[in-house]
Amino acid sequence: xxxxxxxxxxxxxxxxxxxxxxxxxxxxxxxxxxxxxxxxxxxxxxxxxxxxxxxxxxxxxxxxxxxxxxxxxxxxxxxxxxxxxxxxxxxxxxxxxxxxxxxxxxxxxxxxxxxxxxxxxxxxxxxxxxxxxxxxxxxxxxxxxxxxxxxxxxxxxxxxxxxxxxxxxxxxxxxxxxxxxxxxxxxxxxxxxxxxxxxxxxxxxxxxxxxxxxxxxxxxxxxxxxxxxxxxxxxxxxxxxxxxxxxxxxxxxxxxxxxxxxxxxxxxxxxxxxxxxxxxxxxxxxxxxxxxxxxxxxxxxxxxxxxxxxxxxxxxxxxxxxxxxxxxxxxxxxxxxxxxxxxxxxxxxxxxxxxxxxxxxxxxxxxxxxxxxxxxxxxxxxxxxxxxxxxxxxxxxxxxxxxxxxxxxxxxxxxxxxxxxxxxxxxxxxxxxxxxxxxxxxxxxxxxxxxxxxxxxxxxxxxxxxxxxxxxxxxxxxxxxxxxxxxxxxxxxxxxxxxxxxxxxxx
Numbered sequence: 001x002x003x004x005x006x007x008x009x010x011x012x013x014x015x016x017x018x019x020x021x022x023x024x025x026x027x028x029x030x031x032x033x034x035x036x037x038x039x040x041x042x043x044x045x046x047x048x049x050x051x052x053x054x055x056x057x058x059x060x061x062x063x064x065x066x067x068x069x070x071x072x073x074x075x076x077x078x079x080x081x082x083x084x085x086x087x088x089x090x091x092x093x094x095x096x097x098x099x100x101x102x103x104x105x106x107x108x109x110x111x112x113x114x115x116x117x118x119x120x121x122x123x124x125x126x127x128x129x130x131x132x133x134x135x136x137x138x139x140x141x142x143x144x145x146x147x148x149x150x151x152x153x154x155x156x157x158x159x160x161x162x163x164x165x166x167x168x169x170x171x172x173x174x175x176x177x178x179x180x181x182x183x184x185x186x187x188x189x190x191x192x193x194x195x196x197x198x199x200x201x202x203x204x205x206x207x208x209x210x211x212x213x214x215x216x217x218x219x220x221x222x223x224x225x226x227x228x229x230x231x232x233x234x235x236x237x238x239x240x241x242x243x244x245x246x247x248x249x250x251x252x253x254x255x256x257x258x259x260x261x262x263x264x265x266x267x268x269x270x271x272x273x274x275x276x277x278x279x280x281x282x283x284x285x286x287x288x289x290x291x292x293x294x295x296x297x298x299x300x301x302x303x304x305x306x307x308x309x310x311x312x313x314x315x316x317x318x319x320x321x322x323x324x325x326x327x328x329x330x331x332x333x334x335x336x337x338x339x340x341x342x343x344x345x346x347x348x349x350x351x352x353x354x355x356x357x358x359x360x361x362x363x364x365x366x367x368x369x370x371x372x373x374x375x376x377x378x379x380x381x382x383x384x385x386x387x388x389x390x391x392x393x394x395x396x397x398x399x400x401x402x403x404x405x406x407x408x409x410x411x412x413x414x415x416x417x418x419x420x421x422x423x424x425x426x427x428x429x430x431x432x433x434x435x436x437x438x439x440x441x442x443x444x445x446x447x448x449x450x451x452x453x454x455x456x457x458x459x460x461x462x463x464x465x466x467x468x469x470x471x472x473x474x475x476x477x478x479x480x481x482x483x484x485x486x487x488x489x490x491x492x493x494x495x496x497x498x499x500x501x502x503x504x505x506x507x
Contacts, residue, residue: 003075003139008034009114010068016127018135033072037061049087058090062098067115081427092173093138100246104130106275137170137227137249165403165415166422167227169245176245176395180228187359188230191352192223198342220322227252240277240285241395251320255296268295294320297343299357360404376488384460384484386417391498392455421461431457439482446481452489460485
């Protein structure tokens with residue numbers, strides 16, 4: 001599998017490119033897409049999706065004549081299903097890429113780059129640093145993160161037997177970010193509040209990143225693991241849903257370089273200029289200039305059992321803090337030192353971070369939240385192997401069972417179930433008010449999707465069990481999988497959003 005992504009200005013010069021397993025990123029490749037867009041605009045239309053047997057090409061244009069940005073994406077991942085459904089998936093990713101460029105550079109800088117007025121080399125370097133993590137999240141491959149310690153397996157299902165569950169945030173059409181819920185969220189919220197409480201006002205009385213006046217929950221902060229959100233403050237949830245997913249993708253790349261992430265550089269990274277869209281009481285979302293600081297936090301070797309270096313990196317979490325930039329405001333001094341002191345206090349024995357590590361590493365036994373997750377998936381007789389919950393309005397997504405516990409078990413068939421489910425969500429028509437159910441049957445499993453009237457969508461995969469009522473060679477009935485998904489939705493409380501419904505289950 002591979003991809004090629006490009007953003008070019010109005011003259012056809014690329015200002016951003018990213019590629020993986022693409023044969024040749026040449027001038028001809030970049031000029032071809034610009035020529036196709038230009039010729040199409042002269043004829044009064046913009047081609048959106050071009051299909052081949054093994055690849056899909058997506059094109060988009062933003063801006064007016066003289067300051068247009070052309071976006072092109074070639075991928076072998078989205079090559080199955082109906083063209084109308086593929087167009088939705090491709091359009092979602094191209095929109096996320098464009099919003100990522102706006103978030104990273106701001107509208108004015110991007111407009112100058114489109115019209116060739118700005119410093120092209122500076123803009124290209126800037127976008128390369130900020131957008132590369134977004135592309136990695138958008139175009140994540142199924143084989144990503146397979147445990148290198150596993151013994152070799154040459155079967156066609158090797159990618160389905162890896163140790164890593166697929167990520168949903170940004171990559172799944174309509175899912176802006178994925179929450180890691182049902183098992184750690186309430187503990188993570190306590191840890192986040194303790195971390196923020198350690199960043200008190202400076203002695204000079206000036207408000208800086210992470211320690212603005214007021215309660216900790218009024219600050220803009222998020223705690224995440226491998227692009228999945230563990231906890232966030234209400235102020236962070238006021239950002240646009242898509243921008244939240246983009247910020248998490250950018251923050252996930254912070255930290256020292258590792259074997260699986262050699263492109264990392266710093267354990268603490270401060271970005272002085274990002275432009276997330278903030279919701280207002282009027283409902284209008286407008287971009288505001290912010291600065292963001294992110295730090296990767298590792299389990300404390302003194303309070304946790306020894307972990308190998310790859311596993312220690314897998315278990316690390318990222319704390320991100322954002323603050324709106326106001327005219328004439330200084331960045332402050334000593335912020336990094338205070339942040340490290342707050343982390344050290346929370347990570348010591350008995351601290352909130354130490355409790356979170358033990359919970360996430362599964363060393364506290366099965367808790368009430370685990371029981372809730374098992375109850376949602378169903379009993380042994382009608383159990384779903386895996387399920388994905390989507391909030392059609394808010395863009396939130398949640399995976400059952402919890403990906404953390406799945407990823408720590410080598411060769412778990414739940415990983416195969418989640419990846420198969422991810423494939424069929426892409427391949428089947430999306431669920432909406434006119435199409436509220438979908439299912440597919442295979443030789444070994446059943447997949448079903450149901451949309452509730454409040455916009456919550458559930459996709460589930462169950463193992464196919466032999467039925468004495470079916471004659472030899474007769475296809476399986478989809479009812480068991482559909483009924484299991486419907487029962488899961490009935491167990492899920494009705495609330496303003498998916499995150500609120502899951503929070504009600506954990507109380």
